[in-house]
Amino acid sequence: MVDDEVIRGRIKTLMPKARDDLAAMVAYKSVHDAAQFPPSECEGMVDWLLGTFRELGFADVRAYETPDGSKAVCGERKGPEGAPTVLLYFHHDVQPPLDDSAWNTPVWELTEVDGRWYGRGAADCKGNIVTHLTALRALGDDLPVTVKIVGEGSEEQGTGGLEAFVPTHADLLRADAILVCDAGNFAVGVPAVTSTLRGLANVVVSVDTMAGPMHSGMFGGAAPDALAALIHMLSTLRDEQGNTTVHGLDATQTWPGADYPPDQFREDASVLAGVHLLGNGRVADMVWARPAVTVLGIDVPPVVGSSAAIQPHARARINLRVPPGMNARRAQDALIAHLAQAAPWGAKVSIEREADGEPFSGSTSGAAYDTLTDAMQQAYARKALVEGQGGSIPLCNVFQDTFPDAEIMLIGVEEPRCLIHAPNESVDPSEIEHMALVEALFLRNYARNRR
Numbered sequence: 001m002v003d004d005e006v007i008r009g010r011i012k013t014l015m016p017k018a019r020d021d022l023a024a025m026v027a028y029k030s031v032h033d034a035a036q037f038p039p040s041e042c043e044g045m046v047d048w049l050l051g052t053f054r055e056l057g058f059a060d061v062r063a064y065e066t067p068d069g070s071k072a073v074c075g076e077r078k079g080p081e082g083a084p085t086v087l088l089y090f091h092h093d094v095q096p097p098l099d100d101s102a103w104n105t106p107v108w109e110l111t112e113v114d115g116r117w118y119g120r121g122a123a124d125c126k127g128n129i130v131t132h133l134t135a136l137r138a139l140g141d142d143l144p145v146t147v148k149i150v151g152e153g154s155e156e157q158g159t160g161g162l163e164a165f166v167p168t169h170a171d172l173l174r175a176d177a178i179l180v181c182d183a184g185n186f187a188v189g190v191p192a193v194t195s196t197l198r199g200l201a202n203v204v205v206s207v208d209t210m211a212g213p214m215h216s217g218m219f220g221g222a223a224p225d226a227l228a229a230l231i232h233m234l235s236t237l238r239d240e241q242g243n244t245t246v247h248g249l250d251a252t253q254t255w256p257g258a259d260y261p262p263d264q265f266r267e268d269a270s271v272l273a274g275v276h277l278l279g280n281g282r283v284a285d286m287v288w289a290r291p292a293v294t295v296l297g298i299d300v301p302p303v304v305g306s307s308a309a310i311q312p313h314a315r316a317r318i319n320l321r322v323p324p325g326m327n328a329r330r331a332q333d334a335l336i337a338h339l340a341q342a343a344p345w346g347a348k349v350s351i352e353r354e355a356d357g358e359p360f361s362g363s364t365s366g367a368a369y370d371t372l373t374d375a376m377q378q379a380y381a382r383k384a385l386v387e388g389q390g391g392s393i394p395l396c397n398v399f400q401d402t403f404p405d406a407e408i409m410l411i412g413v414e415e416p417r418c419l420i421h422a423p424n425e426s427v428d429p430s431e432i433e434h435m436a437l438v439e440a441l442f443l444r445n446y447a448r449n450r451r
């Protein structure tokens with residue numbers, strides 16, 4: 001078995017190769033949306049992956065078309081007889097650049113500035129692909145586990161191709177441990193496992209009060225203003241401190257893992273000086289452990305072009321984040337009942353359900369979890385934190401439902417400074433180096449620890 005320091009040294013030597021690989025991948029504009037970029041970009045990316053994983057000993061690696069037309073890259077490298085299986089997840093599509101002019105470096109050309117590597121997908125998720133490649137290269141033939149890979153082709157589109165594919169290809173992907181590498185550390189140099197994801201429940205609420213718009217001079221004062229009714233209803237979803245106040249939903253949970261220092265949160269969320277953070281809990285409680293309501297959109301007349309009229313109709317889309325331990329469907333029911341009850345003046349209210357998705361809790365104990373956190377401790381020389389994530393990854397629930405005995409853990413190189421999904425996305429190469437070491441140590445030690 002290769003020694004830790006040998007692996008560490010090999011990874012250091014492999015970093016120029018990692019940079020070349022990342023540059024090659026970033027050059028593919030693999031946005032899975034034919035309206036924005038030609039499909040040949042995604043196809044090129046898939047071919048690159050097939051070739052690269054084949055070279056790494058994944059003889060049977062193939063691209064499988066999923067129901068939304070995207071391609072999942074799946075393959076296997078067999079370990080010794082009876083060895084446990086680890087499934088490595090990544091996605092090979094990326095977000096569109098958004099505002100091209102907001103980028104300080106070329107979007108599709110990996111560029112180093114002040115020690116960070118910039119480009120779309122440099123972190124999310126091509127940085128994680130490079131981590132897999134570097135870890136596997138460092139181990140060479142010394143691989144005591146069976147490794148499977150699954151690369152999703154439409155993660156950023158939310159069209160659910162791989163979610164539909166997994167249950168019907170369970171044998172292809174079955175594993176004892178699943179590393180979902182589309183997350184990140186708490187900060188550069190501060191390792192963390194993401195143990196939970198919030199679920200979500202969206203609704204659209206419509207309010208009707210009159211047959212048509214009425215003059216605010218002639219009728220204002222007595223006419224039931226639908227927009228005012230909606231504003232009143234929405235204002236009941238929070239108290240003055242900003243705590244969520246949906247009837248029947250607990251909003252007092254506390255986060256048992258890492259703390260999220262308010263100063264760091266202010267910086268990560270770019271909160272303006274003098275503006276308060278919401279809620280009576282710690283930041284970690286508010287963003288990882290408690291429900292949160294956000295009004296995503298309201299149909300109202302825009303300021304430009306608005307006239308002196310009372311609105312007969314108003315509509316809003318509301319997003320509820322559902323913390324671990326809460327049922328998303330029941331939370332949606334509670335939100336609907338709350339809004340109906342909060343409607344003033346006998347206003348006619350109709351509420352439409354939209355997407356809902358359950359929260360997720362990954363492994364926080366077990367051989368894989370222990371092996372992973374030990375590897376983090378070794379690679380970073382500090383104890384791994386346990387953090388949550390406020391958003392959802394529905395695929396994690398699909399993995400859990402399909403492979404109920406697997407230990408599922410979220411890790412990766414996407415720390416807050418990466419600005420994933422925004423212009424000027426970047427990755428810290430030291431995170432690729434450290435996380436490759438974490439992954440290599442995990443793959444080397446897991447077989448032994450599982451016995």
Ligand SMILES: [Zn+2]
Binds near residue numbers: 091124125155182
């Ligand atoms: Zn991602």
